[in-house]
Amino acid sequence: MSTHSQIAGRLAHRRSRQRKEKLIELTLLSAALVAIATTLGIVFILFSESLVFFRQVPIWDFLTDTQWTPLFSDAHFGISVLLSGTLTSSAIALAIAIPMGTVLAVYLSEFASPRTREIAKPVLELLAGIPTIVFGYFALFFVTPLLQKIIPGLPGFNLLGAGIVMGVMIVPYISSISEDAMRAVPVLLREGSYALGATRLQTAFKVVVPAAFSGLAAAYILGISRAVGETMIVAVAAGMQPNLTFNPTESAATVTAYIVQVAKGDLPHGSLGYQTIFAAGLALFLITLLFNLAGYWLRRRYRETY
Amino acid sequence: MPKQRSTRDLSLIRRLIRSGKRNETLFIATGLAALALAVLTFLALFIDMLIDGSPRLTAEFFSNYASRKAEKAGILAAWVGTFTVMLVTAAVAVPLGVMSGIYLEEYAPKNRFTDLIEININNLAGVPSIVYGLLALGMFVHTFGMGASVATAGLTLALLILPVVIVATRESIRAIPGSIREAAYALGATRWQTVQHHVLPYSMPGILTGVIIGLSRAIGETAPIVIIGAVTFIAFLPGSPVQSAPPFISFDWLSAPFTAMPIQIFNWTSRPDAAFQANASAAALVLVAMTVVMNGLAIWLRYRLRRNIKW
Amino acid sequence: MNAPEAKPDLDSLPIKAEAKQLNFYYGAKQALKQIDLPIYDNKVTALIGPSGCGKSTFLRCFNRMHDLYPGNRYEGEIRLYPDDVNLLASAVDPIEVRMRLSMVFQKPNPFPKSIFENVAYGLRVRGLKNRTELEDRVEQALRDAALFGEVQDRLQDLASNLSGGQQQRLCIARALASEPELLLFDEPTSALDPIATGSIEELIHALRDKVTILIVTHNMQQAARVSDFTAYMYLGELIEFGWTDDVFFRPKQKQTEDYITGRFG
Structure with a gap:
């Protein structure tokens, strides 16, 4: 039998419990907000520091100038010079990573025995886990000397070696996302194709790949984003010399390599040279943001379909 | 419809099958070649390093500071630096990431705001690491005046791996069937009790996996800590966190300058x-x-984990 | 029901295919036991039985779908007439078998392609490239599947935009396009509403004149409505086979009667 005081006690207990629950929820929410704050922080820093830069360098010059000599007395700030290095090294990397990653994903998802898959996937994961500075070392001291035997006169720093190693580095990312997308294609669809007399290969390329298309596209786009943002391989192996070129056998700085070079030096905070790295970083951030959002959207689409 | 395939039909079919088989063999060979190339790259990298580096792997290499003389140089400051930075990274990223994951899976209402958080986390996972370095340089180093310290590097890498921890937490929470939660609620548990007693313990192995993968990524990250200005030549260790005199615990090591393994490698790589x-x-x-x-x-x-799943 | 009073003598009917002493194993587990069953030419044969009785497993033996997964094993024969070839022989390539037989699945499974390309898929796999011939045969298949009128002005639309019933008829058109010698249906209406089910049943009934049909169904009324012959299976064994009205109204086995009258199953 409950007396009044017992009921009052229980109510008080319930109120305190509700307060505690609310407090916990708020704490968890504020943790989740850190991710938002990080993005806002990135946007704020990049924009505010770039603003200082663009007050002195017109944005038109930044986009159209064909020289990048921020540290000379006759300073030029044409981002296209750095972008050409980024574009060339990324193109080499993707020319390797996209076909190889796709073939690997199709092979692992549609052909390989479960045993092969069980061995191959961890190996690919280990490959993906190797620090990029180590890949940079590998590009400079192993791949480039090898290439120099094939291409005489290839400089020690070059976009080709860096691009190739970057491509191999990106393969596991592309193959893993692509394979996920292909394995999400329902078995019923494959059986429909087999029942019509199709081979495994026909089923893989005429049914499974088209069905997983948005997932594959997401994998490629995220691969592009990774290539554009990759820093240490190009900083170590492609050289630090700004060079407006699309020739893979030349040495050229990328956007990322330039940022590393300036940050390693001792430029005073607030100098124009120092501000350039934020402008370059902003360009990098906006490019990868575009790709990331496209990749996210495509990935969500294939997840919703099945 | 034909009552019977003509022999001509059947021989056409057989020819098609033969050429199909040939194409298939060709593709399998290509697939195996791609796989072999990936494995060989890994092996080449490993063997190349082993040949060049193994003679240097002596006890002194681990206990010596960097030096102008190559044969005297070691990685003491680098591995201690990496270790301390990782401590800060784990201490920040794990609670923040797990709490965010719990919020998003167990508490968050399904609305545009949580959609935004979701898109945001996905985007953060794809932001180049060097951009995190710029954030840290502008924010931690200059605005907050934390300098190029262990704390700055640890925080930077924590933000960098936060998406990895959040995604891993969410995925392992999502794998827990709703019936477990309903059982707890039916026994009168509050939401937090359900999380604390059921959701969190059951998803622990999955979260741990994500944390390890995140930390293994952080340990090799070079660009962000180069940007914040990690020192490349350092001949002392950060102060010990435990001291013999009261108050026994010191946080001076957090504000100490540092170097780290990838920085050391980068530095040595750039020497002719x-x-x-x-x-x-x-x-x-x-x-x-x-x-x-x-x-x-x-x-x-x-x-x-995959083998032990019982539901 | 379509059996007239005087049913022809079974021995006088031409046989299209025949299972002989068929055993099938999923690894160590035997799923089909000593099945002997004739499939009569240009007739509809229905396979009924409680779920798990092996009727779908049996159907998937005909086009060797079990070859797609490791650990499966056949014993015995399925002979296809008139050329009297054993479909299960290891010398016969499963793809060759699937080129001759077609199958329609439980759930509509159109490919993520246009309506036209779905129907043309089997023809392209068979090496047909001539555009006019492709168009003619796609149209014919769509007409045979009673779908052409509904889709003729949107052949390039994605197949996924069709309704469930239309999708299943598209899958039937896809199966018909390659002129199969035997058409297999695996519970083709289990995912459809009653109206769509009705139109599929009518279609199956009409197709009987063109092609021999073997259909697995979970629905006894459906078997009674569409089939000439019915086979009742239980626990991997064939319990009873005969003219559909005999099986339904004059079953010889007590087990069949119990199942038909709903006392069991």
Whole structure:
């Protein structure tokens, strides 16, 4: 039998419990907000520091100038010079990573025995886990000397070696996302194709790949984003010399390599040279943001379909 | 419809099958070649480092500071620096990431705001690491005046791996069937009690896997800590966190300048001298061994996890 | 029901295919036991039985779908007439079998392609490239599947935009396009509403004149409505086979009667 005081006690207990629950929820929410704050922080820093830069360098010059000599007395700030290095090294990397990653994903998802898959996937994961500075070392001291035997006169720093190693580095990312997308294609669809007399290969390329298309596209786009943002391989192996070129056998700085070079030096905070790295970083951030959002959207689409 | 296939039809079919089989064999060969290329790259990298670096892997290499003389140089400051930075990273990223994951899976209402958080986390996972370096440089180093310290590097890498921890937490929470939660609620548990007693313990192995993968990524990250201005030549260790005199615990190490394994490798790689190149190989070997062990542990954990799932 | 009073003598009917002493194993587990069953030419044969009785497993033996997964094993024969070839022989390539037989699945499974390309798929796999011939045969298949009128002005639309019933008729058109010698249906209406089910049943009934049909169904009324012959299976064994009205109204086996009258199953 409950007396009044017992009921009052229980109510008080319930109120305190509700307060505690609310407090916990708020704490968890504020943790989740850190991710938002990080993005806002990135946007704020990049924009505010770039603003200082663009007050002195017109944005038109930044986009159209064909020289990048921020540290000379006759300073030029044409981002296209750095972008050409980024574009060339990324193109080499993707020319390797996209076909190889796709073939690997199709092979692992549609052909390989479960045993092969069980061995191959961890190996690919280990490959993906190797620090990029180590890949940079590998590009400079192993791949480039090898290439120099094939291409005489290839400089020690070059976009080709860096691009190739970057491509191999990106393969596991592309193959893993692509394979996920292909394995999400329902078995019923494959059986429909087999029942019509199709081979495994026909089923893989005429049914499974088209069905997983948005997932594959997401994998490629995220691969592009990774290539554009990759820093240490190009900083170590492609050289630090700004060079407006699309020739893979030349040495050229990328956007990322330039940022590393300036940050390693001792430029005073607030100098124009120092501000350039934020402008370059902003360009990098906006490019990868575009790709990331496209990749996210495509990935969500294939997840919703099945 | 034909009552019977003509022999001509059947021989056409057989010819098609033969050419189909040929194409298939060709493709399987291509697939195996791609796989072999990936494995061979891994092996070439490993063997190359082993040949160049293994003679340098002596006990002194681990207990010496960097030096102008290649044969005297070691990675003491680098591995201690990496270790302390990782402590800060784990201490920040794990609670924040797990709490965010719990909020998003167990508490968040389904609305545009949580959609935004979701898109945001996905985007953060794809932001180049060097951009995190710029954030840290502008924010932690200059605005907050934390300098190029262990704390700055640890925080930067924590933000960098936060998406990895959040995604891993969410995925392992999502794998817990709703019936478990309903059972807890039916017994009168509050939401937090359900999380604390059921959701969190059951998803722990999955979260742990994600944390290890995140940390193994952080340990090899070079660009962000180069940007914040990690010192490349350092001949002392950060102050010990435990002291003999009261108050026994010190946080001075957090504000100490530092170097780290990848920085050390980068530095040695940029020297023209071949002797330093051997040092870079040896240090890279140590770093790769660290990441391989961590990744291997994560893969093994996940494999066990998959086998032990009972629901 | 379509059996007239005087049913022809079974021995006088031409046989299209025949299972002989068929055993099937999923690894160590035997799923089909000593099945002997004739499939009569240009007739509809229905396979009924409680779920798990092996009727779908049996159907999937005909086009060797079990070859797609490791650990499966056949014993015995399925002979296809008139050329009297054993479909299960290891010398016969499963793809060759699937080129001759077609199958329609439980759930509509159109490919993520246009309506036209779905129907043309089997023809392209068979090496047909001539555009006019492709168009003619796609149109014919769509007409045979009673779908052409509904889709003729949107052949390039994605197949996924069709309704469930239309999708299943598209899958039937896809199966018909390659002129199969035997058409297999695996519970083709289990995912459809009653109206769509009705139109599929009518279609199956009409197709009987063109092609021999073997259909697995979970629905006894459906078997009674569409089939000439019915086979009742239980626990991997064939319990009873005969003219559909005999099986339904004059079953010889007690087990069949119990199942038909709903006392069991």
